Amino acid sequence: MTPETNLPSSFGEMDLSKEILQAVEEMGFKEPSTVQAKTIPLMMSGTDINAIAPTGTGKTCAFGIPMLEYVQLKDSRIQEIVLAPTRELALQIGEELTHLAHFIQGVRIAVIYGGQSISKQINVLKRRPQIVIATPGRLLDHMQRGNITLDAVHTMVLDEADEMLNMGFVKDVTKIIESTPSDRQLVLFSATTNQDVLTIAWKYQHDPVEITVEATKEDRPQITQYVIATEQDRKTDHLLYLLDADVYQRIMIFCNTKFMTDKLTSRLCKEGYDARCLHGDIPQAKRNVVMTDFKRGKFPILVSTDVAARGIDVDDVEAVINYDLPNENEYYLHRIGRTGRAHKHGVSFSLVTFRESVRMDEILKYMLTVPTPLKFEDEVLKTEDGTPFFDHI
Ligand code: ADP
Ligand code: MG
Secondary structure: OOOOOOOOOOHHHHOOOHHHHHHHHHOOOOOOOHHHHHHHHHHHOOOOEEEEOOOOOOHHHHHHHHHHHHOOOOOOOOOEEEEOOOHHHHHHHHHHHHHHOOOOOOOOEEEEOOOOOHHHHHHHHHOOOOEEEEOHHHHHHHHHOOOOOOOOOOEEEEOOHHHHHHHHHHHHHHHHHHOOOOOOEEEEEEOOOOHHHHHHHHHHOOOOEEEEOOOOOOOOOEEEEEEEEOOHHHHHHHHHHHHHOOOOOOEEEEOOOHHHHHHHHHHHHHOOOOEEEEOOOOOHHHHHHHHHHHHOOOOOEEEEOHHHOOOOOOOOOOEEEEOOOOOOHHHHHHHHOOOOOOOOEEEEEEEEOOOOHHHHHHHHHHHOOOOEEEEEEOOEEEEOOOOEHHHHO
């Protein structure tokens, strides 16, 4: 049931092909999320869209379904592209679209990203994909080598547009947009809007419709946030205390630097934990293996820099731990948003030293939430009223 009038409350009401309806059922989706109900019909009508929706609300299918409904199977040129800020996210979008396309014969989806061999990608492109999902730098590289032309593009989607533009891709993204026909459909998805997104919208969209989805009770990830007061030289011990409690089976730990990520991972391994790490200096092929293995539950603890914080959807991350507090407020949201996805309940812990408490206050002001404070007393983690935390979990 959607509160707004005229919004479809089921996929069946949305004029979708039987192949897509079948796929959606196979994926276990009972009804469209709000952003899907708002976006899908509009995007299928060809409108330019500027959508702002919180993380975990189902944006991938919101654009993936209309893309697959449009694709002209007999045309073997590139008709639709999605740009994503990171390789991991590009791969994940590729996976979700491949699921959605399960019952459609003859769709070819290619994922193109930096770090993978160019010649391998040239082979993929030779299979003439109609849909390309790419990171901006590598797409541009292929365009300049003449491996890709975008003059038959009908739909272009920028996923995590805010982040992509923040990451310094403005020039690349602009060049790519300008290589597509000026009447293509341009759809932007962001978690929050910023000046660069507005500029792109203003320059390249035609009569865009703005869609804003507030985090509703159902859509908002259910995350209980805890802040643990600690000291710098006790952080690792306190982290180990959380892990030793043996309550959470799948945990993501965030650090701010590659160095810290490596160091913490080896320490955890030394303590007997099966922890692996993910950061920008790890070769792409290895990053993919780590990500896939984590998704499949092959190891329980992933230690990561913010590389993995955005957009990545791993089911059943039960706890997110901020070993370091992120330098940007938004990243806090993206990090803890790795848990509590798809209507499951999650918890986050932030280990905060006295020096970091000012940062924490800033973050909480931005989040408009009040977390539960926890503290160590005689080496036991306790709530404010003095009860041991893990007693009632
Ligand atoms: P976002 O891009 O908004 O952060 P995702 O597209 O990654 O969110 O989706 C988050 C999770 O919700 C994914 O596991 C996805 O498969 C799932 N999901 C998407 N749409 C639905 C739906 N209609 N019903 C249930 N789960 C859904
Ligand atoms: Mg997303």
